[in-house]
Structures are given as C-alpha cells and as structure tokens.
Amino acid sequence: MKRTLFVAFVVSLGGFLFGFDAGIISGVMSYAGPEFNLTDLQTGWVVSAPSFAAMFAMLISGRLSDFVGRKNILIVVAFLYAVSALWSAYAGSYEALYIARMVGGLAFGAALVLAPTYIAEISTAKTRGTLVAVQQLNIVLGFFAAFLSNYYFNKIFSGGESTFLTEENVWRWMLGVELVPALLYFVFMFFVPKSPRWLFSKDRVEEAKKVLVQMHGEEHAQEEATSIAESIQNTSKEKVKIMELFSPAMKFVITVGLILGILQQITGINAIYFYATSIFKQTGIGTDAAFSSGVLLSFTTVVFTIVSMALIDRMGRRPLLLVGIGGIAVSLMLCGYGFQNATYNISQEELNQLEFAEASQLSPIIDTTFDSDLDFKRAAKEALGDQVYARNEGAILEVATTMNATLVLVGILGFIACFAFSLGPVMWVMLSELFPNKYRGLAIGFIGFVNSFASWVVQQVFPWELNNLGNAMSFLIFGVIAVMGFFILLRILPETKGKSLEEIEAELIKE
Numbered sequence: 001m002k003r004t005l006f007v008a009f010v011v012s013l014g015g016f017l018f019g020f021d022a023g024i025i026s027g028v029m030s031y032a033g034p035e036f037n038l039t040d041l042q043t044g045w046v047v048s049a050p051s052f053a054a055m056f057a058m059l060i061s062g063r064l065s066d067f068v069g070r071k072n073i074l075i076v077v078a079f080l081y082a083v084s085a086l087w088s089a090y091a092g093s094y095e096a097l098y099i100a101r102m103v104g105g106l107a108f109g110a111a112l113v114l115a116p117t118y119i120a121e122i123s124t125a126k127t128r129g130t131l132v133a134v135q136q137l138n139i140v141l142g143f144f145a146a147f148l149s150n151y152y153f154n155k156i157f158s159g160g161e162s163t164f165l166t167e168e169n170v171w172r173w174m175l176g177v178e179l180v181p182a183l184l185y186f187v188f189m190f191f192v193p194k195s196p197r198w199l200f201s202k203d204r205v206e207e208a209k210k211v212l213v214q215m216h217g218e219e220h221a222q223e224e225a226t227s228i229a230e231s232i233q234n235t236s237k238e239k240v241k242i243m244e245l246f247s248p249a250m251k252f253v254i255t256v257g258l259i260l261g262i263l264q265q266i267t268g269i270n271a272i273y274f275y276a277t278s279i280f281k282q283t284g285i286g287t288d289a290a291f292s293s294g295v296l297l298s299f300t301t302v303v304f305t306i307v308s309m310a311l312i313d314r315m316g317r318r319p320l321l322l323v324g325i326g327g328i329a330v331s332l333m334l335c336g337y338g339f340q341n342a343t344y345n346i347s348q349e350e351l352n353q354l355e356f357a358e359a360s361q362l363s364p365i366i367d368t369t370f371d372s373d374l375d376f377k378r379a380a381k382e383a384l385g386d387q388v389y390a391r392n393e394g395a396i397l398e399v400a401t402t403m404n405a406t407l408v409l410v411g412i413l414g415f416i417a418c419f420a421f422s423l424g425p426v427m428w429v430m431l432s433e434l435f436p437n438k439y440r441g442l443a444i445g446f447i448g449f450v451n452s453f454a455s456w457v458v459q460q461v462f463p464w465e466l467n468n469l470g471n472a473m474s475f476l477i478f479g480v481i482a483v484m485g486f487f488i489l490l491r492i493l494p495e496t497k498g499k500s501l502e503e504i505e506a507e508l509i510k511e
Contacts, residue, residue, distance in 0.1 A: 004131060004215045007192050008119045012135035013185040014074060014111025017081045019142025020181060021050060021104055024174050026276045026294060027150030031171040034391035036094045040463040046098045047274050048459035053102035054109025055452040061110035062117065062445030070118040070195045073110055078186035080107035082179055089176030112428075113448040117440060120432035121197040122215050124224065125500040129312040129429050133305070136425030140305045143273060144298035145181075147291075150174055150277070154291045197437060200228050227502050228437075240442055253434040253508050254443065256492060260427045261447040263485040265454035267328055268478035269419050271462040272297075272412060281394040282339070282373065282471050283408050284401025290394055293409065300413050304420035316497035317426050324422020325486045331418060332479030334411035339471035342403035344376035345369045350399040356392045358384055374470045376400065411475075433496045436505045 025047055033043055065073045084104030091097035116132045123131045153174050157165040165173065196215070199208035208228075212221035245254050272279065276297055280290035311320060348366055351359060361383050370376035380396060381389045389396070435443040465474040496504050 004122060004127065005134070007122060007215070008131045008134045009138070010185075010188045010192050011074065011118050012115045012138040013181070013188065014077055014081070014108060014115050015135045015138040016142040016145075017104075017178065017181055017185060018108035018112060019139040019144075020146045020178055021084075021101075021108065021142075022270065022273050023143040023146025023276075023294070023298060024150060024178065025101075025274055026147070026278070027154060027291060028171040028174050029275075030154075030277055030394070031167060032097065034387055035168060035171075036097075037387045037390075038094060040467055041460075042094055043463045044460040046094065046101065047463075048456045049098040049101040050105030050108060051270070051452050051456035051459055053105030054112070055449050055456060057106045057109030058113050058445050058448030058452050060445065062113050062441035062443075062448070065114055065117070066198075066201075066441040069198055070114050070121075071189065071192060074114055074118070075186065075189045077107045077111045077114075078182060078189055080104065081182035082186060085176060085178035085182050089172045089179075091172075109448065109452055112452075113444050116428040116432040117444055118195050120429075120501065121195040122193075122211070124216060124220060125498060125503075126313065128433070128501075129317070129497065130309050132429040132432050133309045133312055133425040135428055136420075137302075137305050137309060139424070140298065140301040140420060142181075144295070144302050147276070147294035147298040149177055151291045151295050154288065158288060196224070197228055200225075201437070205229075227500060230502070240439055242442060242446060245439060245443055245446060249509050250435075250439065250443075254447075256494065257431055257434055257443065257447045258450060259485075259488060259492070260423075260430060261451035262454050263325070263481075263489075264423045264427045265451055265458055266478075267325075267419075267423070267482045267485065268332070268458060268462075268475075269415075269423070270455050271458050271474075271478070272415065274459055275462055275466075278393075278466075279412070279471075280409075281397055282401075282466070283403060283405040284342075284397045284399075285405050297413060297416055300416050301420045301424075304417040305425060308421035308425045311421070312426065312429065313497060316495050317430055318493050318495045321422050321426050321489055321493060322486065324418045324426075325482055325489060327418030328415055328423070329479055329482035329486060331411045331414035332475050332482055334414065335408050336472045336475035336479060338404055338408035338411060339373070339475060342373060342401060342471075343369055343371055344373065344397075344400045345402065346396075346400045353399055354392070354395055356388070356395070358388050359392075361388075362396075372470060373472075374467070377467070430496060433499075433501060433504050434508065436509055437501065 029043060029047065032046070036042070038046065061073055080103055084100055084107065087100035087103065088097060091100050115135045119132045119135065120128055153165065153170055157170045193211045193214065194207070196208040196211040199211065209221065209225050212224050215221070216224060244250065276294045277290045280293045285293065308320065345368065346362060346366055351362055351366060362380060364383055365379045370379070431444050431447060462474070494508060499507070
C-alpha cells in the first residue's frame with residue numbers, strides 16, 4: 001500500500017500544478033489586469049486560457065495514452081508545465097501571457113485525465129477510491145500553496161519590505177515560482193512504473209505482473225493479473241470510435257459521466273478559485289484581507305478533501321455526492337443573499353482615507369448611497385476611469401461597502417468545503433470506474449473535454465457576469481444550477497464502492 005500511495009502521489013503532482021496555476025492567477029490579475037488595462041473579455045481570456053487549451057488536450061490525451069502509455073504522456077506534461085511557468089513570468093504583453101497559459105492548459109488537461117486513469121489501473125477495489133482522490137488532494141494542496149505564495153508576495157510588496165518587488169513585476173514572481181514544482185514533477189515521473197493494465201493490453205504480460213507484485217505483493221498481484229487478463233480477453237481489440245460511446249450499451253454510463261463532468265464546473269467552482277481575490281474584494285474587506293481570505297479558502301479545501309479521502313471507500317460515492325451538491329446549493333444561495341443586501345456609500349472622511357493620487361476624483365459621488373454594486377462601480381469608473389478603478393478597487397470597496405461580509409465568507413467556505421468532499425474528488429473517482437477498459441481512455445478524454453469546456457465558459461463569462469448582472473445574481477444563478485443538479489443525481493447516480501473495475505463493467509454495461 002505504501003508503494004502504491006507513493007506512486008499515486010507522484011503521478012497526481014500534475015494535479016498539484018493545476019491547483020497552483022489556478023490559485024496563482026487569482027492574485028496575479030490584481031496586478032496584471034490593471035498593468036495591461038484589460039477589458040472584461042481580455043481578463044476572461046487570460047484566466048480561462050488554460051481551460052480552453054485543456055479541452056483539446058483532454059480530448060486526445062486519453063486515446064493517445066492508449067497507444068504510447070500513460071507514463072510517457074505524463075512526462076511530457078511535466079515539461080510543458082515548466083515551459084508555461086517560465087514563459088508566463090516573462091510575458092511582455094496580454095497576448096504572450098494567455099498563449100503561455102495555454103501551454104500550461106495543454107499540460108493540466110492531459111494530467112487531469114491521465115492521472116486518475118493511471119491510479120485506478122494500479123489500485124485494488126478496496127483502495128481505488130482513496131488513491132484516485134489523492135489527485136484531488138494534490139489539486140487542493142496546489143491551491144493552498146498558490147494562495148499562500150500570493151499572500152506573502154502581496155504582503156512583502158504592499159508592506160514595502162522588498163526592494164526588488166514592484167507593482168510591475170510582483171505578478172511575474174507569483175507566476176515564476178511554479179517552475180520549481182514543475183521541474184520536481186518532471187524528475188519524479190521517471191521513477192514510476194508503467195500502468196499494468198496498459199501493459200496487459202499491449203501483451204507485455206510479464207512486465208505487467210512485475211509491476212503488480214511491486215504494487216500489491218505476490219498474492220494480490222496474482223488475483224489482479226487474473227482479473228485483468230480475463231477482462232482484456234473478453235474485450236475486442238478493434239479500434240474504438242468515439243461514436244461507440246453513444247451506443248445503447250454505453251448510454252447509461254456516458255450519461256452519468258457527462259452530467260458529473262458538466263455539473264462539477266457549471267456550479268461555479270473555478271469562478272470562485274480563479275477569481276477568489278476579486279470576489280473577496282467585492283465584500284469590502286480590502287486587498288490585503290482578500291489575499292489572506294484566499295489562504296483560508298484553500299486551507300478549507302485541503303481539510304475537506306482529506307475528509308473525502310477518509311470517507312469515500314466507507315460511505316460510498318453516491319452519499320458524498322448528494323450531500324455535497326445539496327450543501328453547495330445552500331451555500332451559493334447564502335452568498336447571493338449576502339450580496340443582495342449590500343449598500344455602497346463613500347463619505348468625505350472615508351474619501352480622505354484613500355491614499356491613491358486620483359482619489360479626489362470620486363468627489364461627485366460622495367454621500368450618495370447605492371443599493372446596487374453595479375450602479376456604484378459604474379459611477380466610480382466614470383469618475384476615475386477603468387484602469388485607475390481596477391488598480392484601486394479593493395481600497396475603494398473597503399471604505400464604501402456596508403454588508404455582512406462574514407455571511408458571504410461563510411457561504412463561500414461552505415461551498416468550497418462541500419465541493420471538496422463531493423464533486424471535486426468523487427467525479428474523477430467515478431469517471432475512472434464507470435467505463436470498460438476498452439473505452440476508458442477515450443471516454444474520460446471526451447468527458448474531460450466537456451468538463452474543461454464548461455470550465456472555460458464559466459471563467460470567460462464570470463467577469464462579465466459580475467460587471468453586468470452583479471454579485472448577487474451571479475451567485476444565485478450558480479445556486480439554482482446546483483439545486484437542479486441535486487435532483488438529477490438523486491435519480492440516476494449509481495454506487496460503485498467496493499467493486500472491481502471488471503464487476504462495475506458487468507453491472508452497468510448491458511451489451
């Protein structure tokens with residue numbers, strides 16, 4: 001078990017880098033956005049560029065790995081992460097930044113598909129849920145490391161404790177530190193074995209058996225080898241076409257997989273993660289507190305992902321998903337309610353507290369109370385200009401906003417906690433289990449493509465949502481989607497706990 005756990009952890013370091021990249025951009029945009037004077041559309045593109053590229057990586061990486069192996073593709077993934085980190089840090093323009101982030105997207109798109117696939121293929125039925133969830137643990141550890149890194153870079157810069165950090169380069173350092181874990185991932189990947197199920201599919205039986213012995217010991221290795229061999233013997237070796245995923249036999253599992261893949265993203269998880277610093281600024285707590293709240297958010301994710309790993313092979317996949325999606329719906333509604341009751345007003349005394357040079361230009365809106373964040377931000381931008389407002393939004397909202405920020409914080413943390421023990425890890429566990437060996441690489445790649453497309457749409461649209469629909473309506477929309485998702489899953493979701501991949505195939509695939 002220790003050997004298998006180590007291998008699962010190394011392979012899922014791609015998830016750590018995904019989490020790190022996703023968390024880092026939340027703080028980066030506080031500086032890079034104003035520097036490049038980005039519009040809502042451009043901001044959406046920079047943030048969502050990795051997800052856009054990941055769509056295509058997910059679509060082909062699973063199938064490609066069926067030919068050349070999971071391990072070989074993951075080594076390339078690690079290299080691409082390193083290239084993306086370095087290129088992003090040196091990006092001299094908006095275009096260079098989003099192209100560099102697309103390179104990273106190719107990496108994490110492939111990693112998010114192949115890591116759970118690989119881990120499922122080296123695991124036993126008893127440990128598979130926990131081990132595949134290691135992928136999600138690494139993702140949230142990446143988020144935590146990124147928010148912590150952003151917090152310290154921001155603290156050092158804003159506190160004037162450093163001579164080398166400036167408003168123009170602090171975000172470059174935030175992006176550049178990703179190079180370190182990327183290089184470690186690249187080196188460690190050479191020390192993991194090839195997937196035994198993949199080796200069996202290539203008739204490299206003796207090599208596969210050696211891997212199984214290393215992973216599980218002689219007795220369990222023999223049981224796994226027999227089960228895998230029988231499954232592959234009963235599986236046609238004809239080339240699998242994507243339209244076969246929609247055959248009558250596959251209809252149920254592909255429907256479940258698609259619903260999980262879409263629901264995981266359209267409830268807004270990456271809007272929260274990728275724009276966390278901006279969202280916390282909207283509550284009026286200030287820029288420094290927004291960065292520190294991001295650390296709390298990511299720490300909550302880590303804690304509840306560990307809870308998920310402890311429960312997934314005991315409680316099962318279905319209970320965790322249903323409880324989690326229900327909690328997500330309640331939490332999002334709470335956020336919407338908190339923002340709905342906010343008011344915005346700047347007094348002369350509060351205006352004098354603002355330290356940026358153009359603050360006096362806000363005098364036309366002094367002592368005017370706004371019930372809508374949209375109206376307030378529109379008036380402030382008219383007075384200051386978009387770039388000046390974007391650069392100082394945290395400070396402006398801190399003095400102007402009157403709302404129950406604690407209520408919104410509780411709602412966001414509740415959402416993150418519920419996601420972390422349900423849709424986050426359990427979706428990938430179930431995707432690694434639902435599909436027969438013959439279809440697994442192609443099916444997970446296809447659903448990964450849809451998942452990443454949904455993620456890209458959410459990230460691309462979210463800045464526009466905040467600036468055109470407002471904070472309250474944006475969260476309400478996500479909450480309604482979560483409610484609908486709960487009732488759909490209640491009706492169709494199967495349980496796969498404690499069953500071998502071959503048993504699940506026999507139960508759910510009706511030829």
